[in-house]
Amino acid sequence: MGNNNGYLPLFETKSSRRPFLIKLYVLTISVAICMIWVYRVRYLPVEGVLERWAWIGMFFAELWFSFYWFITHLVRWNPIFRYTFKDRLSQRYEKDLPRVDIFVCTADPEMEPPIMVINTVLSMMAYDYPPEKLSVYLSDDGVSELTFYAMLEASRFSKYWLPFCKKFNVEPRSPEAYFQIEPLDDPVKTKEWLFIKKLYGDMKNRIEVTSKQGQVPEKIRKEHKGFSEWDFVSSRHDHQTIVQILIDGRDPLAMDNEGQRLPTLVYLSREKRPQYPHNFKAGAMNALIRVSSRISNGPIIMNVDCDMHSNNSSSLRDALCFFMDEEKGHEIGYVQYPQSMMKVKKNDLYGNSLNVIFKMEFPGIDANGGPMYIGTGCFHRRVNLCERKH
Numbered sequence: 534m535g536n537n538n539g540y541l542p543l544f545e546t547k548s549s550r551r552p553f554l555i556k557l558y559v560l561t562i563s564v565a566i567c568m569i570w571v572y573r574v575r576y577l578p579v580e581g582v583l584e585r586w587a588w589i590g591m592f593f594a595e596l597w598f599s600f601y602w603f604i605t606h607l608v609r610w611n612p613i614f615r616y617t618f619k620d621r622l623s624q625r626y627e628k629d630l631p632r633v634d635i636f637v638c639t640a641d642p643e644m645e646p647p648i649m650v651i652n653t654v655l656s657m658m659a660y661d662y663p664p665e666k667l668s669v670y671l672s673d674d675g676v677s678e679l680t681f682y683a684m685l686e687a688s689r690f691s692k693y694w695l696p697f698c699k700k701f702n703v704e705p706r707s708p709e710a711y712f713q714i715e716p717l718d719d720p721v722k723t724k725e726w727l728f729i730k731k732l733y734g735d736m737k738n739r740i741e742v743t744s745k746q747g748q749v750p751e752k753i754r755k756e757h758k759g760f761s762e763w764d765f766v767s768s769r770h771d772h773q774t775i776v777q778i779l780i781d782g783r784d785p786l787a788m789d790n791e792g793q794r795l796p797t798l799v800y801l802s803r804e805k806r807p808q809y810p811h812n813f814k815a816g817a818m819n820a821l822i823r824v825s826s827r828i829s830n831g832p833i834i835m836n837v838d839c840d841m842h843s844n845n846s847s848s849l850r851d852a853l854c855f856f857m858d859e860e861k862g863h864e865i866g867y868v869q870y871p872q873s874m875m876k877v878k879k880n881d882l883y884g885n886s887l888n889v890i891f892k893m894e895f896p897g898i899d900a901n902g903g904p905m906y907i908g909t910g911c912f913h914r915r916v917n918l919c920e921r922k923h
Contacts, residue, residue, distance in 0.1 A: 542861070543854040544617045549896070552611065559606045566599050612896030617854035619847060626857060632666045632831030633849060634915075636821045638814055639839040640674040647683030648740050649840060652707045654684065656842040657835075658691055658796050659698045659706035660849045665782055668797035668829040671839075672817040676772050676802040678763045682749050683740045684800050685757055688779040690736050691798070692789040697729050698846070699793075707842035708733045710875070759800070774804040776824060797829055814908070822919055831915065838909040844873055852912040866917045869903075870910040871895055 549555060573592050578584035635657045639645045650671070657669045673680045690708075698706050701722055705711055712733065716726040743749055754760040759777040766772040780787050782797035789795055803820035805811050812819075818836060825831065833856065835849070845851075852868040855861075871891035895904045 540859065541621055542618070543621055543858040544615055544861075546613050546615050549612045549614070555609065555612070559610065562602070562606075566595075566602065569595055570599075608901060609893055609897040611900050612893065613900040614896055615855075615899070617851045619850045619854060622850055622854050622857065626853075630663060630666055630853065631833050631857075632668070632829055633662065633833045633835065634821075634825045634829055634831035635667070635669045636672065636818065636825075636834065636836040637669065637839050638672045638674070638817050638821075638836070639680060640814075640817075642675050642677040642679050642744070645675075645839050646741075647677070647680045647744060648709070648737055650680060651683045651687040651740075652709045653837065653839050653842045654687055654798070655691060655694055656705065656707040656710075657837065658798065659695050659703075659846060660843065661699075661846040662849050664695070664794045664796040666831075668782060668799065668825065668831060670799045670801055670821050670825055672821050673800065673802045674769075674805075674811075674813075674817055676763075676766055676769050676775065676805075678749050678760060679740075679744050679747075681759060681763075681775075681777065681800055682743060682753060684779055684798070685759075686736050686740055688798050690732060691780070691795065693729060693732055695795065696789050696791045696793060697725060701725070704846060705842060705844040706846050707844075709737075710842060710844075770805050771807055772802070772805055775800070775802040778828070782829075799824070799828060822915070826915075826919075834913045834915050834918065836909065836911055836913070841872070841909055849912075856912070856914065866914055867906065868912040869895075869906055870912075872907070872910060 573588070573595065578588050637650070637653055637657065639650050654669055654671060658667070660667060671680075671684060694708060697703065703711055708729075712730050716723045743753070749760060757777075759775075762773075762775045762777075766775075777800045778797070779800060780795050780798040782795060785794075787795045801821065801824055803811075803817065810816075821836075822834070825834075833853070835852075837843075848870060852870075855865045855868050858865075872887065874887065898904050
């Protein structure tokens with residue numbers, strides 16, 4: 534859809550295809566609630582103190598439920614959905630795409646195993662995006678040399694994993710999730726699939742064996758000077774800042790095994806002292822903003838939890854369609870993606886897939902000013918986080 538000047542937007546917004554059904558449902562329940570109120574008022578207990586208190590309690594409970602229900606469905610009254618045009622983005626801005634810094638946060642190598650963390654990191658490194666404009670930062674609040682070792686292994690494995698993803702258009706780009714899918718009957722792909730799977734299996738085994746030992750062997754510590762930082766760490770709550778650039782994307786010699794540029798990969802464990810509050814994840818994000826500003830300083834920032842991985846390698850370009858739209862882009866401060874749960878049982882008795890939240894609440898809230906920030910899977914403008922005054 535364009536205007537008289539021939540402008541074609543990078544995204545469009547559409548209302549729900551079934552607004553009538555949604556509104557009919559809301560109106561029907563509203564009538565039923567009003568009938569309950571009428572019933573309560575008409576049948577007020579005349580005798581008995583206990584009966585009157587029971588009536589008052591039930592009536593106020595129903596009023597509170599009704600208020601909550603009306604507020605909830607007022608938000609859902611007119612949900613909207615947004616659609617992007619990545620082809621238009623590529624045609625206009627492929628050579629001028631902005632730098633993007635991705636922040637991955639972890640805090641405990643036992644609760645968040647290093648092999649899980651690097652699967653998230655690798656899926657971010659493998660985005661369909663110019664690698665020289667992509668930087669991935671890991672914030673390790675657990676200051677674990679096991680996590681650093683896993684990152685070192687991931688930096689080496691990425692030289693094979695990234696070209697494999699691009700060559701065969703792999704989805705999802707988390708190795709652990711991808712290798713649960715059997716390869717197609719393509720002999721070339723099957724051969725490379727088996728080779729990459731073996732590399733991943735060997736790496737996974739080394740990381741898990743080292744994690745079970747609880748420390749990195751001296752032989753491995755000699756492979757990278759960064760391990761010497763842990764000689765000065767008193768505890769996870771009392772240590773200096775550790776910053777290690779494992780892959781420097783600014784270096785033209787940082788290439789994969791097919792001679793293509795690699796994205797920047799940085800390990801960070803911020804300084805902590807017992808006498809100062811560290812503010813948990815918010816503190817980690819602040820530290821990542823400061824460190825990344827001195828290395829890559831991407832105008833777009835994405836943050837993601839370490840137990841998430843990207844299931845769509847084009848999602849970064851989707852987000853940029855909102856930020857870079859010539860007419861509406863300046864109105865958007867952040868783009869929030871919903872979460873997609875894996876291995877949810879068919880009946881989903883406990884609502885683990887969060888379908889109501891992500892398929893009903895988010896589109897409804899988006900029509901009323903924008904979705905909530907849920908702490909992960911969100912793209913931000915750097916200027917909104919640290920420079921612009923509101």
